[in-house]
Amino acid sequence: MPHPLGHDIDARARRLLRTLIAQYLADGEPVGSRTLSRSSGLDVSPATIRNIMADLEEAGLVASPHTSAGRVPTPRGLRLFVDSLIELQPLPLEDMARLQRELPPGPTTTRDLLGNVSSLLSAMTHFAGVVTVPRQVDFPLRHIDFVPLPESRVLVILVFSDNQVQNRVVQLARPLDGRELEQAANYLNAHFAGLRLDDIRAHLLRELREASSELNQLLSSAVELAAASFAPQSEADDVLVSGQTNLMGYSELANLERLRELFEAFQKKNELVQLMEVCARAPGVRLFIGEESGFAALDGCSVVTASYGAQGRVLGAVGVIGPTRMAYERVIPVVQATAGLLSDALNRAATAL
Secondary structure: OOOHHHHOOOHHHHHHHHHHHHHHHHHOOOEOHHHHHHHHOOOOOHHHHHHHHHHHHHOOOEEOOOOOOOEEEOHHHHHHHHHHHOOOOOOOHHHHHHHHHHOOOOOOOHHHHHHHHHHHHHHHHOOEEEEEEOOHHHOOEEEEEEEEEOOOEEEEEEEEOOOOEEEEEEEOOOOOOHHHHHHHHHHHHHHHOOOOHHHHHHHHHHHHHHHHHHOOHHHHHHHHHHHHHOOOOOOOOEEEEEOHHHHHHOHHHOOHHHHHHHHHHHHHOHHHHHHHHHHHOOOOEEEEEHHHHOOHHHOOEEEEEEEEEEOOEEEEEEEEEEEOOOOHHHHHHHHHHHHHHHHHHHHHHHHOO
8 A cells, every 4th residue: 555655755755765775674774875876876966865865854754863974764764665665576486486395285283384384484584483373163174073981071072174183071961872972973074074163063053943843863962962062162362483583683673671572572472462363354465664563562673464364264364573674575475475375275274175
């Protein structure tokens, strides 16, 4: 989305701002008028460049550190740069090949796959890689088994389309023997494999209402087991983070107090989960620069994310957290391509049912 300020500065100022930001992103040093005069390709005097820089500073797009005569972009200037001054290109073929090569090709659990994705994002960008973990009930059921336990209890073994296995112990109103449990499991597997738990439960309860007094014993047992086994359970929201220590190597984040706050946010995860949930609800790439994230611990950072999903449902978001001085034109395509490949992997797993 074009930044509103993009229309308020002329082409010459935009070119100088683009040159200044590109130079700053490359070496991290304030950029002086003499450097801009050489690098911009514009036939203007250093005095003219200084006047334009003063105007950009007044607009809040650049700032002058006290220790230097040069200028650096502000988060507002970086936002304008990302939104309207750079042209994003598709991820280079060699980087795409690396992503495809290093993502697990065979069957794996979603959590293992997501852990691999966060590590790969960190390795590709040298920042912290982050991935939200979807709720297990968002995945279709592949198979169900019941094991009788004492005192009318049953061990429910749920195998989901992402190969994750979940065990639940449920309490029934009356005991069911092994034969009844096997019949109920066969019925559920035959009729409902490939559906999500909420959908299965709703479907069975609807059948129960429609069947009324003519309900046969098999369906009655299946409904009782499903009502207990598929009852909503609270699942803690989670996010996987890899490569946090990479951030210690950037001078912008080298302040010990800033690092302490940042690592505390990674450990507690509450704010990070909230931010990633916001990102997951929006299609495409999301970018927060500095204080745009709304979380103080990330004020000196940029967060680049993209949502992922399967079978038309958004399941979460992947992304990286790094200093505001990052190569956005490379990081954004990496995050975007990774989200696409993760979605492809999850879709393949779902269609393998």
